[in-house]
Amino acid sequence: MFFPDGEDMTHHHQPVEQQKQLLKQRLNLQTQALVTLARSQTIDRGNFKAALQEITEVVADILNVERVSVWLYQGIAVAQRLPLGFFPQVNEAFFERGTPSGTARQVPGTEGIRIKCLDLYEHNLRCHTSGTELAAGNYPVYFQALASECPLAVHDAQTDSRSQELSESYLRPNGITSFLDAPIWLNGQMVGIVCLEHIGVQRQWTLIEENFVTAIATLVALTIEACDHILTQKQMRQHHQFLVSEYHDDLERLVEERTAELTRTNEKLQKEIQRRSTVEAQLRNYQQHLEELVEEGTREIIQTNEQLQREILSHQRAQEALQESEEQFRCLSEATFEAILIIDQGNLCQVNTNFTQLFGYESGEVIGRNLGEFLAPEYRSCVPQLTASNSEQMYETCCLKKDGSTFPAEIRSKAIPYQGRLVKVTAIRDITAQSQAQEELKKSVSLLNATLNSTTDGIVAVSTAGKIVSFNQKFVEMWGLSQDVLRVPEKQEGFKFFQEQLKEPERFLEKVNQFYAQPNAEGDDVLELKDGRIIECFTQPQRSGFQIIGRVWSFRDVTEKAKAENTLRQHLQQELLIAGMCDRIRQSLNLGEILNTTVEEVRQFLRTDRVIIYRFEPDWSGTVVVESVAPEYLATLDIVIHDPCFGADQIVPYQQGRIQAFADICAAGLTPCYADFLRQLQVRANLVVPILYGVSSQKRGGDGERLRPEGDKEPALWGLLIAHHCSGSRQWQPIEIDLLKSLATQVAIAIQQSSLFEQLEAANQELQRLASIDGLTQVANRRRFDEYLHEEWRRLAREQSPLSLILCDIDYFKLYNDNYGHLAGDFCLQQVAAVLRQCVRRPPDLVARYGGEEFALILPNTDARGAAFVAETVRQRVRGLRIPHVKSPVSQYVTLSLGVASTIPRLYASSQKLIGAADEALYQAKAEGRDCLRHQR
Structure with missing residues (x-):
């Protein structure tokens, strides 16, 4: 388990x-x-x-x-x-x-x-x-x-x-x-x-x-x-935020509704009072004539008294409603977060709890006092404006607490009718936190300006309309700008100085337009200036909250850094190129693949027009075996080239490691025939390095231009590694010459390794064949039988496909050897083996000599029915050979007994069970008279 x-x-x-x-x-x-x-x-x-x-x-x-x-x-x-x-x-x-x-x-x-x-x-x-x-x-x-x-x-x-x-x-x-x-x-x-x-x-x-x-x-x-x-x-957080955001608006709405309701109630009360006055006047008139109209007006007096009682009851209810409205107004004023006070003729007549808590007074201490007493002396001049009936403005002032301390505040007033008269409802809000935030903002702006002017990057901020709104001194110095240019309001005019200094101003302005078309986009670029400087730029949107209000550009001079990186990149590319070739030599034995990859990478590294590997023939003519060439120039691959100027006197210098580097063949003083030969190939500049075969390593000579082998062994000149520059003259750099030297050494190692591998592969194939073939019958031997059966068992177990095995035994073969001799016995075995090979023609099937006179047939992807058919075919064809066997009790000719077994292999089972089943079937065939086959499932 x-x-x-x-x-x-x-x-x-x-x-x-x-x-x-x-x-x-x-x-x-x-x-x-x-x-x-x-x-x-x-x-x-x-x-x-x-x-x-x-x-x-x-x-x-x-x-x-x-x-x-x-x-x-x-x-x-x-x-x-x-x-x-x-x-x-x-x-x-x-x-x-x-x-x-x-x-x-x-x-x-x-x-x-x-x-x-x-x-x-x-x-x-x-x-x-x-x-x-x-x-x-x-x-x-x-x-x-x-x-x-x-x-x-x-x-x-x-x-x-x-x-x-x-x-x-x-x-x-x-x-x-x-x-x-x-x-x-x-x-x-x-x-x-x-x-x-x-x-x-x-x-x-x-x-x-x-x-x-x-x-x-x-x-x-x-x-x-x-x-x-x-x-x-x-x-829960969302619900809390919702309640907070909704509370203030609901409070103001309730205040306005209750104020309107109180106004309507007051109007009704005035009407009721006027009506009562009228009734009282009528009552006095009734009383004057009471004595005269006692008998006649008794009933009328009773009715009038009843009506008066109803009016009194209505008046009491109106007073109760007024008190209830006043209580509701008081609750609303207590529920707000601001200090609320009611001013009547410049004096306080009512305040809420927030006012007393904010100013440090008891409610009884402030009633009747003037509003100016609660303001700092320097701000009391605005009291008339606040108490004016038509004033509804908001003022920022400084309030005075009971303990003498002050705090910044925001005051709003509004006139409303209250208890039959016009009063001012005033709200006071402590804005200490806002004032402190403004001060912190000023400090942050000051720090930001100092930071921008101290950085080594040139920074400019531009509005969404393309107008320059802010910049630091480094930006002005980097681009050599005047204040007049920076004040230009138009976007295209404001960026005109880029067109005057950039090598590709159109590309940069196109990117600028793309960024303004996509306000959320961020990006960077590298700009090349006409004076040789290289500038890195980066841009991102400027946001205020969730709103984009402009774009910030940052510029950095990276000229020296770019030059150093370019030099380092060339050295790194050279090392990677050599290391990559060394890895390919270690990991691959395909010489053609190694050489083709080498010339292609060298041409890309040198940025030249043609790179070839040229191989010498015994007569010192040669063939271009691999080539990488630009499409517009002549291809020389597989062309046999005979250089008329190359003679025996050229061989020794190349064997000693001579390197030729011509910046311009027209000015190099070459022999006319060699110069004409190169012009035919469209060559203008030439770099040639020899490929020396037969040495383990190469070292630089004292003159720095020749390669010599270790020891006294003279190397063989296998060929040349050549770089052609066709578009014009070119001065070859030392790093480029060193690269071709190193690669020529690696090419020689790859050639030597490939040659050794080919010899080793041929020897291994011959050894493998000899180790797997029976020398007498030329069919697979017992060792190959065991290996192949194990391989097919595991393969068919994964595929869940059938596998069949046939074991064959020549009947009474010992009697055959005793009667005809061992030479005849060997020939008999060879004939039987030939018949077996003819009967199994599928590539996966295998015929093997299992023992002295025993043979085995492995039949992959063959079920029991197919295996029985093959076995019967083998038995009949062996009888058809009509090889005489007078000592056989079964027949006068050589015959076979066969045992067949079939199964679907499983990974956790062993193939020995299949062999045992076939062997048991063979034993049954022999026990039942021989010259027959039996199948064991």
């Missing part, structure tokens, strides 16, 4: 300590994976979908499982519910779940239950899918197994009774042979599973893997709780 993924069981003989070490490594990997997932930032951010994908990917990599998925139950009621849709990617995956009974874990039933896949990761495809559902009504046995086994480990998913009902609809379409399910427990309930699905050869799940998957299921449950907690906190 400790060999997952179909490992070969023949490794059981490994030492116990080695197995312990292997288990320890696996445990460490799993522990590290759990720690990494527990610390994942995706869980901390509440991104449930990303968290699930990260978990499934890690599990698939650690356990080498093709499919890893997370499923949740649906259709089960539970008292404690998780919030629906608290992470959008789950959608309907969260649902009602069952309530635990007591303290024991309750497994949900199967009626109306299903599980839904939240995330499925396929390892080889590197993709995630979701949405698959499995209903418990369709797979009751499987769901019962989930409820009763924790975890559920199924090694043969196709035949296991717990999962067999999933075979047709789910397992076979997905190629699943084994799976391991671990439950997800949350609040004492099994709410889902983590599923590992193996594809290919059946897999034996280990206890370590079961424990690891159980831990992963626990981690998924914790992830659900963490994401729920994060979502709840986020909703």
